[in-house]
Amino acid sequence: MRESKKAVCVALVGMGWAGEMHAKAYNHVYGVDVRRKIVCGLEKSLPEFAGRYCFEEYTRSFDDVLADDEIDVVDLATPPFLHREMMIRAMRAGKDVICEKPLTGYFGEPEDAKPIGRVSKKKMLDSVREAVNDIEAVMRETGRRLFYCENWVYAPAFQRACELMRQKGSTIVQMDSIAGHKGSPAAYVKYWEKSGGGVLSRNLIHPLSTAVYAKRVEMESRGLKYGGVWSISCDCAQIMKGIENRYIEADPMDTEDWAHVVLTFADGTKATLTSGDTFVGESVTTFDMYGNDAVFKCRFSQCDMLDLYFADERGIENAYFVEKSDSNAGHHRAIVSEEIIRGYYGEIQDFMECIRDDREPLAGFELAKEVTELVQLAYFSAEQNRTILLNRK
Ligand SMILES: NC(=O)c1ccc[n+]([C@@H]2O[C@H](COP(=O)([O-])OP(=O)(O)OC[C@H]3O[C@@H](n4cnc5c(N)ncnc54)[C@H](O)[C@@H]3O)[C@@H](O)[C@H]2O)c1
Numbered sequence: 404m405r406e407s408k409k410a411v412c413v414a415l416v417g418m419g420w421a422g423e424m425h426a427k428a429y430n431h432v433y434g435v436d437v438r439r440k441i442v443c444g445l446e447k448s449l450p451e452f453a454g455r456y457c458f459e460e461y462t463r464s465f466d467d468v469l470a471d472d473e474i475d476v477v478d479l480a481t482p483p484f485l486h487r488e489m490m491i492r493a494m495r496a497g498k499d500v501i502c503e504k505p506l507t508g509y510f511g512e513p514e515d516a517k518p519i520g521r522v523s524k525k526k527m528l529d530s531v532r533e534a535v536n537d538i539e540a541v542m543r544e545t546g547r548r549l550f551y552c553e554n555w556v557y558a559p560a561f562q563r564a565c566e567l568m569r570q571k572g573s574t575i576v577q578m579d580s581i582a583g584h585k586g587s588p589a590a591y592v593k594y595w596e597k598s599g600g601g602v603l604s605r606n607l608i609h610p611l612s613t614a615v616y617a618k619r620v621e622m623e624s625r626g627l628k629y630g631g632v633w634s635i636s637c638d639c640a641q642i643m644k645g646i647e648n649r650y651i652e653a654d655p656m657d658t659e660d661w662a663h664v665v666l667t668f669a670d671g672t673k674a675t676l677t678s679g680d681t682f683v684g685e686s687v688t689t690f691d692m693y694g695n696d697a698v699f700k701c702r703f704s705q706c707d708m709l710d711l712y713f714a715d716e717r718g719i720e721n722a723y724f725v726e727k728s729d730s731n732a733g734h735h736r737a738i739v740s741e742e743i744i745r746g747y748y749g750e751i752q753d754f755m756e757c758i759r760d761d762r763e764p765l766a767g768f769e770l771a772k773e774v775t776e777l778v779q780l781a782y783f784s785a786e787q788n789r790t791i792l793l794n795r796k
Pocket residue numbers: 416417418419420421422443444445446463464465480481482483485503504505552554589590591605
């Protein structure tokens with residue numbers, strides 16, 4: 404355990420949507436003294452961001468973050484193509500790493516024809532396996548740890564469901580989930596070489612991670628060994644290309660805007676997971692677990708805490724009710740305290756306690772590694788148009 408008086412010294416890298424959620428979360432950590440030392444980002448508004456979230460310093464250079472001996476942990480809320488290099492450099496500089504999803508992906512090699520989304524998915528799978536092995540090797544060599552930002556795992560509704568599932572001793576037999584949006588405002592997401600894929604690696608990764616986590620927790624709580632995923636089948640598509648889309652922000656170049664995955668776990672449990680940039684109206688984020696004696700239905704965005712109706716948008720044009728809503732007029736089931744309900748406060752709280760107490764997080768390298776592999780296997784399945792059987796003993 405760390406000396407209880409020493410603060411955990413944090414550097415946040417990235418100040419987009421994810422960076423802002425993390426910055427808010429650091430302000431709400433309790434029981435751990437957190438020092439917000441540096442924020443690093445490229446936007447003009449960096450000084451204002453640093454002031455708003457109480458960072459002592461700001462910089463536009465990642466090298467400055469690495470050179471700061473006081474930093475204990477570097478929080479990467481940067482685009483996916485930067486994760487691998489940044490996390491390896493941070494660990495080699497003696498820092499633990501918090502990394503947003505996805506851990507990593509395939510971002511192209513010099514010989515690839517452009518756009519790289521058409522590269523063979525077997526090549527992508529092999530290359531990503533190598534990248535994950537590199538990260539693992541550096542973790543081992545440096546003794547540094549990785550905390551994986553899968554906020555769905557930390558959503559209070561899901562954690563409460565897991566707690567009750569353990570208490571009841573239920574066996575999960577089926578999981579169904581939707582992670583649906585109408586695109587992303589982040590500029591990089593349309594290019595495979597920046598994002599490592601489309602909605603599968605960007606959004607479907609949330610239910611995928613949550614299903615893997617849930618099955619592991621369920622089996623371990625019943626004293627059984629988690630046997631992993633035995634088969635995966637995936638269908639990916641680019642649906643919106645060529646369709647008039649006034650209300651959808653997606654403009655994929657070589658990435659998919661719709662994906663559906665079926666997982667079969669070692670014990671036969673099925674998970675059906677769907678994601679798309681095709682969900683006009685507002686975001687849909689549901690995760691349902693059907694057990695042998697119970698049902699758990701988790702909702703991570705809309706809920707019934709605040710039901711609204713506005714006859715028109717006058718005065719509330721810029722109000723935020725729920726992510727990616729088309730209009731503020733009409734009926735809304737507003738999200739209240741999104742940072743809490745969607746798990747962002749929970750993940751940062753857990754990571755800070757882990758550093759203070761030297762314990763493992765709910766979402767760490769093991770989960771990130773398994774899910775990164777499954778994402779690549781899903782792309783491979785979609786390309787091959789067949790179910791991929793995993794050779795497990
Ligand atoms: N968990 C979630 O709900 C969630 C939601 C959105 C994004 N994300 C993840 O968060 C990450 C960032 O996504 P985003 O949507 O916030 O992206 P974004 O494009 O809005 O923000 C990226 C940030 O990284 C900074 N950056 C880029 N290159 C940099 C460099 N070389 N040095 C320093 N800073 C640099 C940019 O200045 C920007 O502030 C991605 O991995 C994404 O998958 C997670």
